[in-house]
Amino acid sequence: MAPTTRHLQDRRPSRPPNLEKIRKRAAAKAKTKNRRNPPQVRRQPESESEEEDAEDEPYVEPAPANQIQPPANHVAHAPAQRVQAPVVISIDESDGETKKKKHDAMFYQIKGKIQKKLWRVCKFVTCADDRMKVARKVYQLLNFQNAPDNHEEEWLESRLSDVNKAVNDVRSYSVGEIKKKLHNYWTYNHRTLPSLEDLKKCMNRTLNVALPGKLDIMKFWVDEILDAACANKFDWCPHHRHYMTITEAAQRPSNFDNYMNPSTEAWAMVCIENYYDNWMGHFEWKHKNPKKKIVTSKKKRILEEGEAHFPDPKWTDSHGGQTVYCGWHPDGLKKYNEYKKTNTEARQGARSIGLEAAILNKLKRDWGVVGETPDQGKPTKKRKKDEEQEKVNTLDF
Numbered sequence: 001m002a003p004t005t006r007h008l009q010d011r012r013p014s015r016p017p018n019l020e021k022i023r024k025r026a027a028a029k030a031k032t033k034n035r036r037n038p039p040q041v042r043r044q045p046e047s048e049s050e051e052e053d054a055e056d057e058p059y060v061e062p063a064p065a066n067q068i069q070p071p072a073n074h075v076a077h078a079p080a081q082r083v084q085a086p087v088v089i090s091i092d093e094s095d096g097e098t099k100k101k102k103h104d105a106m107f108y109q110i111k112g113k114i115q116k117k118l119w120r121v122c123k124f125v126t127c128a129d130d131r132m133k134v135a136r137k138v139y140q141l142l143n144f145q146n147a148p149d150n151h152e153e154e155w156l157e158s159r160l161s162d163v164n165k166a167v168n169d170v171r172s173y174s175v176g177e178i179k180k181k182l183h184n185y186w187t188y189n190h191r192t193l194p195s196l197e198d199l200k201k202c203m204n205r206t207l208n209v210a211l212p213g214k215l216d217i218m219k220f221w222v223d224e225i226l227d228a229a230c231a232n233k234f235d236w237c238p239h240h241r242h243y244m245t246i247t248e249a250a251q252r253p254s255n256f257d258n259y260m261n262p263s264t265e266a267w268a269m270v271c272i273e274n275y276y277d278n279w280m281g282h283f284e285w286k287h288k289n290p291k292k293k294i295v296t297s298k299k300k301r302i303l304e305e306g307e308a309h310f311p312d313p314k315w316t317d318s319h320g321g322q323t324v325y326c327g328w329h330p331d332g333l334k335k336y337n338e339y340k341k342t343n344t345e346a347r348q349g350a351r352s353i354g355l356e357a358a359i360l361n362k363l364k365r366d367w368g369v370v371g372e373t374p375d376q377g378k379p380t381k382k383r384k385k386d387e388e389q390e391k392v393n394t395l396d397f
Contacts, residue, residue, distance in 0.1 A: 103162070119230070123336070126326065134163055135163040178229060181220075199217075199225075203265050205351055247347050266337075266343055315335070
């Protein structure tokens, strides 16, 4: 059978070569090659004797100023050996900032214990005595096995700063979560936030939920804000807040085991009060500039025409450091203790019990929760009986 030539007949005629494109590609390739391997230019000799000596010596290209000079017996055309560079922390000379330091595995174990357990009773580390007390509790929670006698003291001496850093990190995480909840509320409620007075009434259980919109604010406090204030996804998760009231979540024998201590509600309120005006400025700016990245630091932010700096937080200073009171002014810490005391007293009143029960019923209705425990009311999967299924043997032994 003769070979067919139909595919040759259907082929379109090839275009003539574009000489201009070919010249440009060749010039770009030569330019790149010269950039990678620059031509070696020899210095002109100043005398005849120097020229005679230069003819006997091979040319060695001078190394840049930031590289190590090669030895005298180095051959220019010899292939260079690849050496792995050491890992160092570089410093940006423009702003003097260093790269983020990597922590070891022990630091993350410390942070995990604080986030899951110790955050329920510790929101701030304000002095050396408190730091030592918190560190000893973390050591107990880690539960080291077969440790030597002096292991605790050595561990405390080397890990005090890690414990303090972990508490600060967990608190910063909670601040970010609370800000997200408020931003979502602001976005879907006509760019408005609940007033500070209404949020304080939620904490003190004095909010009149019969007024229009107040019941939704109380629900937002219980279902959103307190979840973010826990700084984890376990304490006030839907399996807890949709099946028990706040008071019921704090009736365990130890405060370390309670899901919702008064300190957590106090922290939520003092955090919102501290950043309220500052976050409102962030929300408004982001709404007007949705495609731009927000810069919150006064030192780094470049103001455009007609712009002003965001309002400062009430009790914290982003440039004040983390040495004294973890960046918080003593007035803010005193307000935190005040809120903790008022919330403890409010939980003991009959009005608090009724209000918490009403909010729990609303959460169940809104989320379609059935039953008194998370295991009740769940639809079970239908499974066929073994005798009704046809058995097929696929084994080779």
